Amino acid sequence: xxxxxxxxxxxxxxxxxxxxxxxxxxxxxxxxxxxxxxxxxxxxxxxxxxxxxxxxxxxxxxxxxxxxxxxxxxxxxxxxxxxxxxxxxxxxxxxxxxxxxxxxxxxxxxxxxxxxxxxxxxxxxxxxxxxxxxxxxxxxxxxxxxxxxxxxxxxxxxxxxxxxxxxxxxxxxxxxxxxxxxxxxxxxxxxxxxxxxxxxxxxxxxxxxxxxxxxxxxxxxxxxxxxxxxxxxxxxxxxxxxxxxxxxxxxxxxxxxxxxxxxxxxxxxxxxxxxxxxxxxxxxxxxxxxxxxxxxxxxxxxxxxxxxxxxxxxxxxxxxxxxxxxxxxxxxxxxxxxxxxxxxxxxxxxxxxxxxxxxxxxxxxxxxxxxxxxxxxxxxxxxxxxxxxxxxxxxxxxxxxxxxxxxxxxxxxxxxxxxxxxxxxxxxxxxxxxxx
Amino acid sequence: xxxxxxxxxxxxxxxxxxxxxxxxxxxxxxxxxxxxxxxxxxxxxxxxxxxxxxxxxxxxxxxxxxxxxxxxxxxxxxxxxxxxxxxxxxxxxxxxxxxxxxxxxxxxxxxxxxxxxxxxxxxxxxxxxxxxxxxxxxxxxxxxxxxxxxxxxxxxxxxxxxxxxxxxxxxxxxxxxxxxxxxxxxxxxxxxxxxxxxxxxxxxxxxxxxxxxxxxxxxxxxxxxxxxxxxxxxxxxxxxxxxxxxxxxxxxxxxxxxxxxxxxxxxxxxxxxxxxxxxxxxxxxxxxxxxxxxxxxxxxxxxxxxxxxxxxxxxxxxxxxxxxxxxxxxxxxxxxxxxxxxxxxxxxxxxxxxxxxxxxxxxxxxxxxxxxxxxxxxxxxxxxxxxxxxxxxxxxxxxxxxxxxxxxxxxxxxxx
Numbered sequence: 001x002x003x004x005x006x007x008x009x010x011x012x013x014x015x016x017x018x019x020x021x022x023x024x025x026x027x028x029x030x031x032x033x034x035x036x037x038x039x040x041x042x043x044x045x046x047x048x049x050x051x052x053x054x055x056x057x058x059x060x061x062x063x064x065x066x067x068x069x070x071x072x073x074x075x076x077x078x079x080x081x082x083x084x085x086x087x088x089x090x091x092x093x094x095x096x097x098x099x100x101x102x103x104x105x106x107x108x109x110x111x112x113x114x115x116x117x118x119x120x121x122x123x124x125x126x127x128x129x130x131x132x133x134x135x136x137x138x139x140x141x142x143x144x145x146x147x148x149x150x151x152x153x154x155x156x157x158x159x160x161x162x163x164x165x166x167x168x169x170x171x172x173x174x175x176x177x178x179x180x181x182x183x184x185x186x187x188x189x190x191x192x193x194x195x196x197x198x199x200x201x202x203x204x205x206x207x208x209x210x211x212x213x214x215x216x217x218x219x220x221x222x223x224x225x226x227x228x229x230x231x232x233x234x235x236x237x238x239x240x241x242x243x244x245x246x247x248x249x250x251x252x253x254x255x256x257x258x259x260x261x262x263x264x265x266x267x268x269x270x271x272x273x274x275x276x277x278x279x280x281x282x283x284x285x286x287x288x289x290x291x292x293x294x295x296x297x298x299x300x301x302x303x304x305x306x307x308x309x310x311x312x313x314x315x316x317x318x319x320x321x322x323x324x325x326x327x328x329x330x331x332x333x334x335x336x337x338x339x340x341x342x343x344x345x346x347x348x349x350x351x352x353x354x355x356x357x358x359x360x361x362x363x364x365x366x367x368x369x370x371x372x373x374x375x376x377x378x379x380x381x382x383x384x385x386x387x388x389x390x391x392x393x394x395x396x397x398x399x400x401x402x403x404x405x406x407x408x409x410x411x412x413x414x415x416x417x418x419x420x421x422x423x424x425x426x427x428x429x430x431x432x433x434x435x436x
Numbered sequence: 437x438x439x440x441x442x443x444x445x446x447x448x449x450x451x452x453x454x455x456x457x458x459x460x461x462x463x464x465x466x467x468x469x470x471x472x473x474x475x476x477x478x479x480x481x482x483x484x485x486x487x488x489x490x491x492x493x494x495x496x497x498x499x500x501x502x503x504x505x506x507x508x509x510x511x512x513x514x515x516x517x518x519x520x521x522x523x524x525x526x527x528x529x530x531x532x533x534x535x536x537x538x539x540x541x542x543x544x545x546x547x548x549x550x551x552x553x554x555x556x557x558x559x560x561x562x563x564x565x566x567x568x569x570x571x572x573x574x575x576x577x578x579x580x581x582x583x584x585x586x587x588x589x590x591x592x593x594x595x596x597x598x599x600x601x602x603x604x605x606x607x608x609x610x611x612x613x614x615x616x617x618x619x620x621x622x623x624x625x626x627x628x629x630x631x632x633x634x635x636x637x638x639x640x641x642x643x644x645x646x647x648x649x650x651x652x653x654x655x656x657x658x659x660x661x662x663x664x665x666x667x668x669x670x671x672x673x674x675x676x677x678x679x680x681x682x683x684x685x686x687x688x689x690x691x692x693x694x695x696x697x698x699x700x701x702x703x704x705x706x707x708x709x710x711x712x713x714x715x716x717x718x719x720x721x722x723x724x725x726x727x728x729x730x731x732x733x734x735x736x737x738x739x740x741x742x743x744x745x746x747x748x749x750x751x752x753x754x755x756x757x758x759x760x761x762x763x764x765x766x767x768x769x770x771x772x773x774x775x776x777x778x779x780x781x782x783x784x785x786x787x788x789x790x791x792x793x794x795x796x797x798x799x800x801x802x803x804x805x806x807x808x809x810x811x812x813x814x815x816x817x818x819x820x821x822x823x824x825x826x827x828x829x830x831x832x833x834x835x836x837x838x839x840x841x842x843x844x845x846x847x848x849x850x851x852x
Contacts, residue, residue, distance in 0.1 A: 026501035029825050032787035033803065054501060090780040 008247065008278045011172050012304060013077060015109065016102045025054040028098050031090055036100055039088035041418040042069040046085055050103055062111035063118050065104055070143040070421070071136045071182050073112060074165045075414045076105035077174050080298040084414070112181050121189040122149030127431040130155060130212040132199050132369075135163020136413045137400025138218035139186050140420030141427075145216075146189035148428045154191060155208070157198040161186075163220055165413060167245045170271040172278065176248060205372035209395065213434075214427040217373060217383065217391070218420060220401040221363035227263070231321025232359075236328030240264070240272040240360035247275050257355020259283045261331050262310075263318050264360030265295035267411075270302065272358045273310040281356075285311040287318060287333065289342040296411075317344055321357055328357055366402070388426040389419060395430070397423040438739035439746040440732065442476070444712045445631030445690045446606040447565040449537035451476035452703060452735075452747060453728050456694050456715035457541035457567060457610075459512065460725070464525025468532065473725035474732055477537030478529075479634075479715060482514035482569045483522055484543050485554055488576075490516045495721075496643035496654040498669060505722050507669035507696075509641045511654065511661055513575045514543055519557060527561040538562075539608065543569040543581050546591065548598045555602040565605045568595065568630075570621070571612035571637025574663045583637070586612040589624035596628025606631035608692060611677075613670075614640050618677045623686040633681065634692035634715065636674045638664025667718035671696030675709055679758040682710025699727070700734030707747065708754040762845040769836035770816035772797075776806035778829040783807060785820035785830060793819045811835070 016024065028050040036046040045064055052061035065072040081087070081101040089097030111118060127150045131142045134156040142152045160166050162179030187193055197203060199219075208215060224239040226232055238253075240262070246253050260276040262269050265288035276284045286305070288295055291314050295302060306312075315336045322330030335348035365381025376384045376392035382405055383398040385391055391398050399419035404411060440451040454477035455461050455470055462481045470478055490512055498507035515522060530538050540558050544550045555566065569576075570586030577584040585591045592609065599607050609625035611618055613636040622633050640662050644653040652660035674695020681687045693711030697703055698719040706714050719727055739747060774785065774797075786807045789797040796813035797820060800806075809820075821830040 023502045026503075029782050029784060031781075032783035033799075034783075035781060035803070038803065090782045093780050 008171055008275065011175070013102065013105065016099070016106050020099075021053060021103065021106050024099050024103060025050050027091075028054070029090065035088035035090060036085035036098075039084045040068070041084070041412065041414045042072075042075075042421070044068040044072065044085075044104075046100055049107060050098065050100070053103060053107055058107055058110040059116055059118075061107040062116065065107055066111070066118050066185070069414065069417050070140040070186065071165065071179070071413060071417045072104060073108035073178050073182055074136070074174055075417070076101050076108055077178065078165075078169060078413050080300065080412070082300060083298070112178070117188055118185065119143070119147055119189060121146045124151070125149040125431065127151065127213045128153070128211065129214045129216065129427060129431075130208045131216040131218060132208070133163060133218035133220055133400070133402075134161035134183060134193065134195075135218060135220050135400060136165060136416040137220075137402075137420035137423070138163065138216065139182060140417040141216040141218060141397075141399055141424040142191045143186045143189065144421050144424035145428060146186065146191050148424070150213075150428070150431065152189075152191040153212070154186075154193045155197045155199050155203065156193060156195045159196055161193055161195060164241075167248065168241055168268065168271075169248075170244060170275050170278075171248050172274075173271070200369055200372055205369070209373065209393075213395070213431050215373065215393075215396045216420070216423050216427060217370070217375065217396055217398040217402055218400045218416075218423070219366050219369055222366050223364055224359050224361060225364045227318065227359060227361065229318060229320050231323045231328065231357075234321060234323040234328050235326055236356045237321055238272075238356065238358045240268050240358050241363070243358055244268070244271050244275055247279060253279065255355075256281060259352075259354045260285070260356045260358060261318075261352070261354040262286045262358045262360060264288065264362075265290070265297060266360060266362070267297045267301055269358075269360035270297045270305045270310075272360050274305050274308045276356070276358070277308045277310060283311070284309070285313055287313050287316045287331075289315065289317045289336050290340060291315060291338065294340065317342065318357070319344075319349060322351060328354060330354055331357055363401070370402070388429075389423040390426055390430075397427050399423040438736050438744060439748075440476075440735060440739075441746075442713045442748060444537075444606075444692055445565075445608065447477070447537050447539065447608075447632075449476035449713065450535055451728075451732055452707065452713035453477075453731050454479060454537065454539075454692070454713055454715045455720065456717040457482055457539075457569065458717040458721075459510075460717060460720045462515065463517070464528050467525070467529045467538070470720075470725045470728075471529065471533040471536050474728045475536070475725065477539065477564075477713070479539040479541050479567050480515075480522065480526060482541040482543045482572070483519055483554070483558065484514055485519060485550065485557075487516050487518055488513050491656045493654040493656065496663070498643060498665075498667070505667060505718065507665055507667040508718055508721065509638070509643045509663040509665045511574050511656075511663040514541075514569070514572070523558065523561045526563060530562045537564045539565040539567050541567045541569050541610070542599075543572070543576060546580055546585060546595065551595060551598045552602040555599055559604060563605060565608060565631075566599060566603055567608040567610050567634060568599060569610055569637075570595070571610045572664060573612060573614050573638060573640045574661060583612040583614055586610075586621060586637070587615050589620045592621050593624040593628035596625050596630050600629040608632045608634050610637055610694075611635040612637045613673060613677060613695075617680075619680055619684045619687060622681045622684070626687055626689045630689060632690040632692055632712070633687065634694055635677050635681065636670070636695045638666045639670055639673065641665030666696065667722075668696045668698055671702060675705060678706060678711055679709045679755065682752055682755045683758055698722075700731045700738065703731060703735060704738060704750065707751050709758065710752040710755050712748075712751055760845075763843050765841045765843060766847075767836055767840045767842050768834075770832045770834050771811040771814040772809045772816070772818075772820050773811075773831050773833050774806055774809060774820075775829050775831065778826050779806035780826055780829075781806065782825060784823040784825065788819050788823045793817050 049064040086097040161183035165179035320332040367381040400416040457479040494512040572582035576582035609630040690712040693706030694715040796810040
């Protein structure tokens with residue numbers, strides 16, 4: 001796929017120079033039972049991949065990374081490394097951890113630039129697996145199932161694979177090419193990608209259940225939910241994921257004016273805000289109903305947004321979108337209590353003039369799809385799984401956002417990849433057990 | 437300010453730091469710059485009656501990780517400039533820096549007449565001493581010179597005697613390490629009348645092979661030849677040879693220490709092990725002449741901190757402690773102790789002990805806790821402390837009573 005040119009400014013992360021790589025790779029102590037590896041949800045053998053960089057074995061380094069993490073190139077760019085590998089580095093006592101993320105990017109860039117094929121498919125087992133969704137969890141599951149020898153078909157509703165990595169993260173953080181390369185690595189194992197196919201519409205869940213020996217549900221989540229306030233349907237009111245998708249894919253978001261309000265405190269809200277700034281909007285403000293310490297965006301993302309010129313208003317809740325002639329012209333806000341309850345404080349209402357309102361307050365759950373596969377879920381629409389990520393349907397396994405509960409480390413790309421691997425291993429175990 | 441002046445077999449210099457005979461002492465221009473920077477002496481790049489022709493390329497570096505030039509090798513030969521030109525520049529340097537030592541390194545064919553002629557011509561300019569190059573392992577050895585001479589004790593003694601017949605200034609014999617036991621050639625030099633020995637010259641080496649071209653490194657139009665290895669990596673080899681000669685009664689003449697000396701600490705070690713002064717090359721090739729200021733400063737502060745008036749007082753102080761293995765105390769017992777406060781939990785000590793030593797470091801089930809030494813089984817090998825990246829985190833602690841000495845020599849009644 002040739003992507004249209006996207007002009008949203010330079011990437012955030014700079015490539016390490018060869019000198020930086022030499023110094024940084026050789027600074028690694030090669031710890032035993034290394035804390036960085038323990039801190040990685042996919043257990044990448046960090047000292048090993050760094051040591052291989054140091055000796056010039058970039059093929060081995062990239063293999064080490066991608067073996068543990070099928071979306072290791074994306075993770076090199078989006079992981080909150082200060083909370084994971086780099087946060088665990090023994091050099092933290094000196095506040096100078098190894099730049100693991102940047103080194104991981106160096107090695108995976110080598111693989112991307114050289115077109116290296118890192119993995120091969122396993123001997124055919126005769127079993128067929130359907131993977132629904134091709135985001136990090138789906139790609140990871142498909143990759144591991146193909147390496148185990150199963151015939152894998154990925155069903156993807158979008159035109160391109162990669163899920164949120166391709167469409168939902170701003171290009172200056174994660175270019176779509178990276179996620180698409182990771183998908184190509186999976187395709188190279190013989191995995192069939194059926195893109196533009198919406199399960200439940202184009203093909204039914206029953207058909208898939210009938211035709212495949214196992215199913216991996218890695219469908220993620222749906223659109224941003226409605227706030228339930230006046231004016232949400234006006235021109236100039238956006239779902240943040242739609243907004244980012246159009247901007248990232250080189251589309252035209254149309255007139256968004258000089259003042260943008262972003263509602264939410266997560267990484268998608270940050271992306272919508274920084275994306276707006278890079279589209280040339282002079283005034284971009286994020287409104288969050290609790291304090292900054294409760295924002296779910298990574299610390300480094302929040303710092304990045306500040307550097308990009310995004311303003312923050314905490315303890316603030318939108319009450320109404322003011323519309324004139326069918327277009328957004330303002331936003332009525334109300335302050336909230338600072339006790340963490342987000343309780344509105346009557347009498348604090350005020351109206352600010354805005355041209356665009358972008359909602360980034362989480363995502364809806366694809367409950368209908370779960371029901372169609374006979375997968376039990378809780379009242380919030382989160383798929384119920386056992387420790388093997390098996391759902392209430394013994395042939396259906398779930399990984400990624402579809403089974404993550406809010407809180408903890410959910411929604412990390414690296415965590416989704418690990419769950420995808422685990423779901424694949426469980427499905428593999430099921431199919432191999434049946435073969436005997 | 438301690439007295440840093442030294443005397444090597446009658447050759448005096450204001451400090452113990454000399455430049456070894458090598459590329460940095462190739463010309464008057466360089467030696468002038470060196471003396472301006474503070475070097476106490478210089479051994480001029482080896483002179484001969486007729487200049488030789490050198491090749492391109494000449495050097496190669498050994499790198500460890502990101503650290504450059506832990507060692508280097510060279511296939512450059514002796515001076516490729518006419519003798520008279522070198523002698524004129526020696527005279528100019530001596531006139532400008534009369535307090536510094538200028539020693540001419542010499543090499544010529546193995547005849548009495550040739551050596552007498554070379555000495556006679558060199559003594560037409562003011563010079564403080566000669567150093568006989570019996571050491572260069574490459575090139576000249578194929579012409580029966582350099583190491584070809586230095587590997588034969590009889591030739592060492594003979595040529596030394598020839599030079600002493602003609603010379604009016606002290607004579608140093610520079611020894612090659614490419615020999616089974618350096619004491620034999622050192623004794624031969626002493627027997628021939630040498631005023632001092634210097635060691636070590638470079639070690640036979642091939643630096644590497646290029647993984648892409650499969651050519652040896654360095655190469656000259658696609659071919660290479662063995663060269664001379666030097667720099668920090670050779671220091672332990674040099675120090676052992678210095679110590680071996682310093683404690684040998686058959687040698688009995690002063691030693692000029694050479695081999696990987698890069699800073700004042702290395703210099704102190706060589707002097708404690710019996711060197712009257714030290715010679716430096718690779719560190720200058722890596723960083724330039726300016727490093728001598730730090731060497732002088734560090735040495736001076738070291739001596740002042742210990743109330744030692746003259747650097748000459750430390751020469752050889754460690755030699756009595758350098759003995760045969762048979763004389764080591766078998767009762768001495770130390771064990772490792774890990775400081776959990778400074779430990780950074782890298783587990784390098786654990787895996788080193790587990791895979792390569794005596795399996796006596798235990799890891800608590802909780803990886804946040806520091807490894808612990810099983811002192812009952814620790815043999816005190818030092819490996820854990822060596823691999824530990826944190827300074828002083830692992831301490832080697834004495835645990836024997838300290839009141840008994842038993843040696844292997846006693847056990848077997850080995851005569852000393």
